[in-house]
Amino acid sequence: xxxxxxxxxxxxxRARNDGKFVLLDVFSxx
Amino acid sequence: xDAVTYPQNAVGEAIAAHCVPLQIDNSQxxxxxxxxxxxxxxxxxxRILEAGGNxxxxxxxxxxxxxxxxxxxxxxxxxxLRLKQxxxxxxxxxxxLKRFPTSLVAPEAFYFLGVSRYRxxxxxxxxLRNWHELEKTFPSSEWTVKQNF
Numbered sequence: 001x002x003x004x005x006x007x008x009x010x011x012x013x014r015a016r017n018d019g020k021f022v023l024l025d026v027f028s029x030x
Numbered sequence: 031x032d033a034v035t036y037p038q039n040a041v042g043e044a045i046a047a048h049c050v051p052l053q054i055d056n057s058q059x060x061x062x063x064x065x066x067x068x069x070x071x072x073x074x075x076x077r078i079l080e081a082g083g084n085x086x087x088x089x090x091x092x093x094x095x096x097x098x099x100x101x102x103x104x105x106x107x108x109x110x111l112r113l114k115q116x117x118x119x120x121x122x123x124x125x126x127l128k129r130f131p132t133s134l135v136a137p138e139a140f141y142f143l144g145v146s147r148y149r150x151x152x153x154x155x156x157x158l159r160n161w162h163e164l165e166k167t168f169p170s171s172e173w174t175v176k177q178n179f
Contacts, residue, residue, distance in 0.1 A: 021109050024075075026061075
């Protein structure tokens, strides 16, 4: 199960802290 | 993607190993600044960003699990390559070719494996040997066309 974040700022901060990239998935609910 | 691709272990493992996953709903007004920032136009819209927000790779469109996993790994490898982390890039390209040799993205991995090695060593013969193998293995690939110069 993927633990998706929904905040850009949180994701980039965590990526910086963990030494990872951000996987950004922009989706449409329809 | 949420129903079929993301629940598969190979996909989740590839994401967890290299990425912090961020999902944005393009119907939400609060998402508009991000959609403008990245010139979003169509979903699925998948990007690899460095921590500072710079986009290092992107693609549009649905992929089934055993195409998504190698595509993601190639995207991550390309991100390393653009950051001049040649060993990290090469290791991931090699992993893709070992575990997903018939994937749609395998020719791209082959092409940039040669690039990552060349950018590290500047051994032109190594690059040409790699690309010759690419031509033999994937003769009709766009990446075979692109290695002709």
